[in-house]
Amino acid sequence: MRRYETIFIASPTLTDEQAEELVRHFEGIIAEQAGELLKTEKWGRKKLAYEVQKFSEGYYTLFDMNAGPTLIAELERRFRNHDSVIKYMSVRMDEQTKAAERQKVRYEREGRRKAQAGIKERSLEEVMG
Amino acid sequence: MKRKADAKGKPKKKKVFGGRRSKFCKFCVEKSTFIDYKDVKTLTGFTPERGKVLPRRTSGVCALHQRMLVEAIKRARNIALLPFASD
Numbered sequence: 001m002r003r004y005e006t007i008f009i010a011s012p013t014l015t016d017e018q019a020e021e022l023v024r025h026f027e028g029i030i031a032e033q034a035g036e037l038l039k040t041e042k043w044g045r046k047k048l049a050y051e052v053q054k055f056s057e058g059y060y061t062l063f064d065m066n067a068g069p070t071l072i073a074e075l076e077r078r079f080r081n082h083d084s085v086i087k088y089m090s091v092r093m094d095e096q097t098k099a100a101e102r103q104k105v106r107y108e109r110e111g112r113r114k115a116q117a118g119i120k121e122r123s124l125e126e127v128m129g
Numbered sequence: 130m131k132r133k134a135d136a137k138g139k140p141k142k143k144k145v146f147g148g149r150r151s152k153f154c155k156f157c158v159e160k161s162t163f164i165d166y167k168d169v170k171t172l173t174g175f176t177p178e179r180g181k182v183l184p185r186r187t188s189g190v191c192a193l194h195q196r197m198l199v200e201a202i203k204r205a206r207n208i209a210l211l212p213f214a215s216d
Binding site: 007009034048052060070087088089091094099100 | 162169208210211
């Protein structure tokens with residue numbers, strides 16, 4: 001199982017209830033395919049940065065989940081075939097989390113080194129002027 | 130070189146790093162380990178009007194964080210949070 005974030009944008013021609021139902025529909029698919037949904041974020045109706053299929057607005061929904069590759073493939077296939085979904089994107093998150101931890105260790109080491117050498121850490125206010 | 134003084138005799142403080150103020154990497158100060166593509170507020174600060182990525186020589190962001198930043202911006206563009214190009 002890998003950690004994924006999947007965002008999809010639903011068409012603005014839907015009503016709020018229809019958009020909610022669409023989210024429930026996809027949540028059902030995730031559950032069906034043995035995915036572990038950690039969080040669903042509904043951002044509501046948002047303006048798009050550029051036109052997508054001639055629409056300039058859309059309902060954003062984010063799924064944060066643990067899933068296998070077959071679920072992602074299936075979910076994306078459904079997104080493609082669904083007329084009300086105008087855009088979607090899946091991002092794998094677990095590798096980034098690993099990299100973030102490595103970076104944290106690096107920061108700690110640097111902090112210790114500086115403390116030993118007697119270099120004071122510049123505070124945020126000082127740097128910002 | 131002398132700094133130009135304004136009416137009050139104080140040296141003018143420039144907002145952009147045009148003056149003598151040294152650049153710094155915002156993300157290093159915050160010790161960020163990861164730049165989120167969903168954080169549009171931060172990302173727009175590094176994509177001026179045209180929607181292009183602000184170069185490192187202007188923003189002062191370190192190489193590591195610039196790489197993370199570019200990835201985040203590209204992801205945000207993909208899902209229509211940021212424009213590819215705008216006028």
